[in-house]
Amino acid sequence: MTSIQERLYPSLPCFGCGHGNPEGLRLRSYPGEDGVVTAAFTPRPRHDNGLGFLNGGIICTLLDCHSAAAVMLEADRRGWAPLGGAALPYVTAGLDVRYLRPSPLHEAVELRAVVREASEAEVAVDVTLWWEGKPRAEAAATWKRWRPRPATT
Numbered sequence: 001m002t003s004i005q006e007r008l009y010p011s012l013p014c015f016g017c018g019h020g021n022p023e024g025l026r027l028r029s030y031p032g033e034d035g036v037v038t039a040a041f042t043p044r045p046r047h048d049n050g051l052g053f054l055n056g057g058i059i060c061t062l063l064d065c066h067s068a069a070a071v072m073l074e075a076d077r078r079g080w081a082p083l084g085g086a087a088l089p090y091v092t093a094g095l096d097v098r099y100l101r102p103s104p105l106h107e108a109v110e111l112r113a114v115v116r117e118a119s120e121a122e123v124a125v126d127v128t129l130w131w132e133g134k135p136r137a138e139a140a141a142t143w144k145r146w147r148p149r150p151a152t153t
Contacts, residue, residue, distance in 0.1 A: 003028035004037070004069040008076055012087055016065030027062065029069030029111070037070040039111040047105065054103035059129055059137045062111060064095050067125040067141035070113035080120055083147040090123060094142040103129060103136040121145050 005017045005028060012018035017027045029039040041062055049055040068088075075081075075089045082089045103109055113127040121144070128138040 001030060003030060003039075004073050005029060008072050009088060014065065014068075016061040017068055025058070025061065025065070027065050027069070027111075029066055029113070031073060032112075035114055037066070037073060037113040039066050039069070040108045041111065042108040043103075043105050045105070049105075052105055054105050054109070056099060059099070059103060060095070060097050060139075062109075062129060063097060063127045063137060063139040064092055064141065066111040067095075067113050067127040067139065067143070068092070070115050070125050070127070071123045071141075071143045074115050074118050074123060078118070078120075080145075083145070086146050086148050089146060090143040091146040092141065093122070093144040095139050096141075097137060097139040099137050101134060101136045104131055107131065109136065116140075 006019055011020040013020045015024040018024055019026055027039055029037050032038040043054050047055050047058045071090050080089050110130040113125050116126050117124040123143040125141040129136045
């Protein structure tokens with residue numbers, strides 16, 4: 001099955017979700033039941049926080065980029081295309097992350113995202129990283145409509 005990222009923005013160079021970045025995480029998210037977008041991610045040894053767990057910055061990136069998949073899927077379903085030559089119709093405006101428990105470094109984690117509110121101007125998403133049936137980190141993400149502005153000198 002083709003992921004949301006591979007279908008909607010296959011060449012994006014984003015570190016977390018871009019499949020145009022061979023050095024990145026290359027997250028793959030999929031539409032699920034009841035509006036839940038899901039993904040699995042297996043950390044690599046270089047994602048170590050120094051104590052044998054998944055690094056908090058990588059967790060934050062996963063939450064941000066997985067919420068992006070939920071937003072871009074919602075935008076696609078509603079016909080909210082990118083504006084003014086932008087690669088994506090929305091950009092992260094805020095990400096409130098809560099780290100709840102350590103996350104494993106050597107086993108796959110699960111990501112779940114649900115769009116809480118959506119208007120053409122702004123989309124709010126709740127996203128959680130799970131392992132062994134428990135939430136390890138969660139975030140409330142806010143995404144704003146993106147229209148690139150011409151550079152001024």
